[in-house]
Amino acid sequence: MTRKKVKLAYITNDSARKATFKKRKKGLMKKVSELSTLCGIEACAIICSPYDAQPERKDNREKEVTQAMFQCLTGKSLQNLNLMDLNDLGWMIDQNLKEINKRFGTFQTATTSQMAAASMAGPSGEHASQRAEVQTFEVKK
Amino acid sequence: MTRKKVKLAYITNDSARKATFKKRKKGLMKKVSELSTLCGIEACAIICSPYDAQPERKDNREKEVTQAMFQCLTGKSLQNLNLMDLNDLGWMIDQNLKEINKRFGTFQTATTSQMAAASMAGPSGEHASQRAEVQTFEVKK
DNA sequence: TTTGCTATCTTTAGCGC
């Protein structure tokens, strides 16, 4: 039982990697929660994971998604957002910022838009199926 | 040496709380890093902290800041952003979104803007001195 | 596949400097 000390390298075995991911994600969530409670601060972890894939959902969730996003960035009320889905977050941000950029070429978020669109588009538009949770929140790749 | 088991509650003693914060933040960063390496995923932690305050810096850092923000949200290249400053992140988002809202009352980010502005403004505009790091990144309150 | 177990490894609270 737990003979080896951890070799800090990518776990090539699929099931072993997923098992470790699940255990360590749980532990990480607990750590984040404890740090928040003990020190009276807000904290969250963002984990971009290939797991927890779901069928696409394209319904309108902009309000929930953006609220979660900004609560995360501003560190407020994260405890209330546990496990909230952030499906299509990437797609939404991408579309919003492309729209902003299109209408405001000289607006100060123009570089943001371009950069975000570039970083999120990827080679094959895989941003359309992102999925996430807050505290600890995951983004489906 | 470590006689008590942790009482999961706010540590009222100032120096003890800060000491615990520092130790646990370090541990959390290590956990995040390990999870990322072992499972081949991108991850970051966002810690909103009252510590590490700095004199205000108002220079133009929008590009860096927004790049870090979106890399964080999209889970790309986080390893390259270790300890990058995100000074004035909150202020910038606030201003950007207020501007967007002002020009696009019916734009789909309008609710985002209002919510974000409300949540970040606070009672006394303290968002002007935010400071942050990525992986694990902190936001000065 | 998931759940439970636990020996072993890792983190960290409490101290002394």
Place this chain on the structure above:
DNA sequence: GGCGCTAAAGATAGCAA
């Protein structure tokens, strides 16, 4: 204030069912 130490508490790899 910070750093180093140590033992208790906590996390988890490997296995069983």
